Amino acid sequence: MQTTRLRELIAAEGPYASVYFEDSHDTADAAKRLELTWRDLRERLAEQGASVPTLDALAEAVRQGTPPVGRSGRAMIAANGEVLLDRHLPTPPTGTVTRYSALPYLLPLVEYGEPAPVHIVAVVDSMGADLTAFAADGTVLSTETTQGSEHPVHAVTHAGEIRRHMEERVEETVKQNLRLVAEDINKLAQRVGAELVVLAGEVQGRSALHEELPEQTRRLAVEVSSGSRQDGVADSDLRKHVHELLEHARQERLDDAVRRFRAESGRDGGLSVQGLQATTTALREANVAMLLVDPAAQDSEATVAVGPGPEQVAPQQEELTAIGAETPVTGRADEALAVAAIATGAEIVHTGDRLELMDGFGAVLRHD
Structure with a gap:
């Protein structure tokens, strides 16, 4: 997970109330279930000492939030009466x-909120296409329609030369329309930084469009056997196919991170470390490109020393006082290391069951 957008959050003054829960909206009683869930969460936070203004701010955000579509989770973090993060999660927490x-x-948030790739869904027919660009969090970035020529795009039954001429005109009109669509998809992909382009709609149109795309965009394109311009991106089968593609992309991203760590671990002088000692040292030196955590990091109640600077973390307080850190305190490792990674611009990856790390933590380094 890219952490740039989380820097403002860690700059706020704590303490923080952090909550994660299922927020699915796929049954008739979804609103009632959400009310009961929040009531339980509020009681638990109050027992832990959360202030009334912070609890009220979270409650208001729960009431005013836009319901998700289908299954979803929700992450909320607040401090001093202000909600600092309120995000739907593609995977509901367990x-x-x-x-x-x-x-x-x-x-x-890292485990369940790995963002989807920025993507475009193009629903195509012989006349043109409807293009919708989606951000990583699923919000719509842009909607566009490319409408081609108004000349006939279906052959009329005639005999002999007249029929052949009409078929040629139809084919050329369709090609021109698809070239326009391909140009617009390419421009949109560059503008929004798309990592995936989904081609849906008429089978002949989407296949021909695939070939018309410039090489750079063609490598991002995947065809799906669903969708029509009449139903658009609301088509249930199309949404299912897009969801499957996004989930596959998320898993591939995580697999790539694990492969990178293993490759570095498998060579002499490789840029990888694991365990609290080595990982916290790399974080203090701002030498972590990617912080990796596995389920053991969350199951453990391991603590570390935390200095005044968010990157100042170490297994023992003596290590921080030795470098001049004043009044280090004790904090949970599963909080402090993530905050240190964000402060130093590192990515954070939850490896799930793909990788077992010493003490639950590891890192891919920036340099030797």
């Missing part, structure tokens, strides 16, 4: 999480 602590608890 259980509710509440934590009130000096630092925000961000590992469930």
Whole structure:
């Protein structure tokens, strides 16, 4: 997960209330279930010491939030009466999480909130296409329609030369229309930084369009056997296919991170470390390109020393005082290391069951 957008969050003054819960909206009683879930979460946070203004701010955000479509999770972090993060998660958490602590608890956000690639869905027919660009969080970035020529795009039954001439005109009109669509998709992909282009709609049209795309965009394109311009991106089969493609892309991204760590671990002088000692040292030196965590990091209640600077973390307080850090305190490792990674611009990856790390933490380094 890219962490740039989380820097403002860790700059806020704590303590923080962090909550994660299922927020699915796929049954008739979804609103009632959400009300009951929040009531339980509020009680648990209050027992941990969360202030009334912070609880009220979270409650208001829950009431005013836009319901998701289908299954979803939700991550919310607040401090001092202000909601700092309120995000739908593509994968619902396996259980509710509440934590009130000096630092925000961000590992469930990494585990369940790995963002989808920025993507475009193009629903195509012989006349043109409807293009919708989606951000990583699923919000719509742009909607466009490319409408081609108004000349006939279906052959009329005639005999002999007249019929052949009409068929040639139809074919050329369709090609021209698809060239226009390909140009517009390419421009849109460059503008929004698309990582995936989904081609849906008429089978002949989408296949021909695939070939018309410039090489750079063609490599991002995948065809799906669903969708029509009449139904657009609301088509249930199309949405299912797009969801499957996005989930596959998420898993591939995680697999790539694990392969990178293993490759570095498997060579002499490789740019990888694991365990609390080596990982915290690399974080203090701002030498972590990617912080990796596995489920053991969240199951453990391991603590580390935390200095005044968010990147100042170490297994023992003596290590921080030795470098001049004043009044280090004790904090949970599963909070402090994530905050240190964000402060130093590192990515954070939850490896799931793909990788077992010493103490639950590892890192891919920036340099030797």
